[in-house]
Amino acid sequence: MTKTESTKSRILDAAEQLFAERGFAETSLRTITTRARVNLASVNYHFGSKKSLIQAVFDRFLQDFTKELSLELMTLEQLEPVQLEAEKLLNALIKPLLSLNSRRDNAISIFMRLLGRAYAETQGHLRRYVTDKYGHVLVRFTHLFQKGYPSLTIDQIFWRLHYMLGSMIFTLGGSEALRQISQADFNRDLGVEDVIKEMVPFLAAGMKA
Amino acid sequence: MTKTESTKSRILDAAEQLFAERGFAETSLRTITTRARVNLASVNYHFGSKKSLIQAVFDRFLQDFTKELSLELMTLEQLEPVQLEAEKLLNALIKPLLSLNSRRDNAISIFMRLLGRAYAETQGHLRRYVTDKYGHVLVRFTHLFQKGYPSLTIDQIFWRLHYMLGSMIFTLGGSEALRQISQADFNRDLGVEDVIKEMVPFLAAGMKA
DNA sequence: GTATGTTTCAAACAGTTGTTTGGAATTGAT
DNA sequence: ATCAATTCCAAACAACTGTTTGAAACATAC
Numbered sequence: 001m002t003k004t005e006s007t008k009s010r011i012l013d014a015a016e017q018l019f020a021e022r023g024f025a026e027t028s029l030r031t032i033t034t035r036a037r038v039n040l041a042s043v044n045y046h047f048g049s050k051k052s053l054i055q056a057v058f059d060r061f062l063q064d065f066t067k068e069l070s071l072e073l074m075t076l077e078q079l080e081p082v083q084l085e086a087e088k089l090l091n092a093l094i095k096p097l098l099s100l101n102s103r104r105d106n107a108i109s110i111f112m113r114l115l116g117r118a119y120a121e122t123q124g125h126l127r128r129y130v131t132d133k134y135g136h137v138l139v140r141f142t143h144l145f146q147k148g149y150p151s152l153t154i155d156q157i158f159w160r161l162h163y164m165l166g167s168m169i170f171t172l173g174g175s176e177a178l179r180q181i182s183q184a185d186f187n188r189d190l191g192v193e194d195v196i197k198e199m200v201p202f203l204a205a206g207m208k209a
Numbered sequence: 210m211t212k213t214e215s216t217k218s219r220i221l222d223a224a225e226q227l228f229a230e231r232g233f234a235e236t237s238l239r240t241i242t243t244r245a246r247v248n249l250a251s252v253n254y255h256f257g258s259k260k261s262l263i264q265a266v267f268d269r270f271l272q273d274f275t276k277e278l279s280l281e282l283m284t285l286e287q288l289e290p291v292q293l294e295a296e297k298l299l300n301a302l303i304k305p306l307l308s309l310n311s312r313r314d315n316a317i318s319i320f321m322r323l324l325g326r327a328y329a330e331t332q333g334h335l336r337r338y339v340t341d342k343y344g345h346v347l348v349r350f351t352h353l354f355q356k357g358y359p360s361l362t363i364d365q366i367f368w369r370l371h372y373m374l375g376s377m378i379f380t381l382g383g384s385e386a387l388r389q390i391s392q393a394d395f396n397r398d399l400g401v402e403d404v405i406k407e408m409v410p411f412l413a414a415g416m417k418a
Numbered sequence: 419g420t421a422t423g424t425t426t427c428a429a430a431c432a433g434t435t436g437t438t439t440g441g442a443a444t445t446g447a448t
Numbered sequence: 449a450t451c452a453a454t455t456c457c458a459a460a461c462a463a464c465t466g467t468t469t470g471a472a473a474c475a476t477a478c
Binding site for chain 2: 023025026113116117119120121155156159160162163164165166167168169170171173174190195198199201202203204205206207208209
Binding site for chain 3: 253259
């Protein structure tokens with residue numbers, strides 16, 4: 001059993017990294033199994049198919065993330081409307097993100113990049129899978145914002161949340177490359193945590209606009 | 210010559226649509242040539258390779274877009290610092306976008322989706338190609354913001370521009386799918402133009418924060 | 419030690435990919 | 449009408465894809 005687990009998780013480790021780097025279609029099972037130092041057939045043996053492997057990669061991430069996020073939302077849901085400031089709501093999203101990074105190096109970037117790629121899969125199984133399984137936290141989030149900012153219409157909140165998601169996925173998912181540009185043009189280097197901190201006032205101001 | 214042009218542009222039309230829908234790797238030349246009703250070999254004859262075809266698709270879009278954008282930037286660059294409000298700067302970006310849509314249906318979504326996919330290509334030729342060829346407008350944009358908001362540091366401006374780009378690419382590129390969700394959950398339907406209008410105050414507030 | 423179930427592995431499978439080829443069809447100029 | 453250049457096209461190419469197979473290696477229990 002221990003040998004199996006190491007094979008499965010070695011595959012997951014290699015897969016999530018490669019998927020984030022190159023994309024799903026651009027990553028072959030042979031590339032994954034070579035990097036994971038396991039036999040090619042073991043992916044189909046342990047996961048069934050490449051599609052299922054992709055979902056398994058997401059599952060591992062989303063389990064950790066949504067568990068923490070759900071906890072944050074629960075405490076927020078017991079607050080009075082006046083206490084629900086945008087900054088506080090944003091932190092409920094950011095705290096679980098940051099704790100991802102404490103478990104594994106670079107986890108935020110990988111996770112955001114995977115999300116971005118899943119989102120880009122327009123025709124795909126993945127998009128449905130992610131939204132079906134984890135769309136309810138978005139709904140809870142929407143309700144919280146509605147409660148804190150009752151002057152905004154529900155569509156305004158809906159769309160602003162998506163502007164926000166776009167900012168986060170885009171900048172955090174590509175942060176290495178962006179940091180390279182930033183470093184080249186402005187001779188400064190920011191870590192992912194710094195970028196997130198910079199992001200909060202920007203997003204909060206937008207949500208309150 | 211006229212036959213050739215029609216073949217070339219038929220390929221470009223089919224390719225840009227399919228690339229935006231499914232992605233570059235997920236779209237085969239056979240799918241493209243079938244939809245374009247041309248022979249398979251004509252892609253390699255007219256464009257050389259699939260990579261070059263992808264670049265050609267971008268070129269056609271970016272030529273129209275950057276020409277208009279550059280014009281907008283020029284008029285802004287002759288204004289006084291106090292006149293450079295965030296809303297005005299945003300409109301300089303949005304106007305060329307909207308005029309894309311007047312030429313071809315759905316052009317904004319397609320363009321944004323292509324940009325998103327190019328951006329996701331981390332290892333790739335495309336990323337370099339786009340940033341190399343059109344990165345200077347980003348620099349001009351940064352300078353304008355710096356002039357209008359001198360209290361912000363250069364890194365703050367740099368990152369906020371990227372938050373902004375993320376919002377735009379994410380929401381406009383996926384707007385059909387998002388609109389579906391919006392329609393299902395809130396029974397409202399917004400066109401791309403409406404989403405953009407909704408976006409301006411959000412982004413402007415963030416930039417000024 | 420034998421038997422049972424699980425996991426690994428090399429090899430092969432059928433299908434798809436981008437690209438190349440050499441000849442046919444078409445074009446435009448003289 | 450003749451010639452040269454351009455464009456088209458069916459067919460084939462080698463390389464790569466995800467998946468399956470059946471036997472070998474391993475582990476676990478009696």
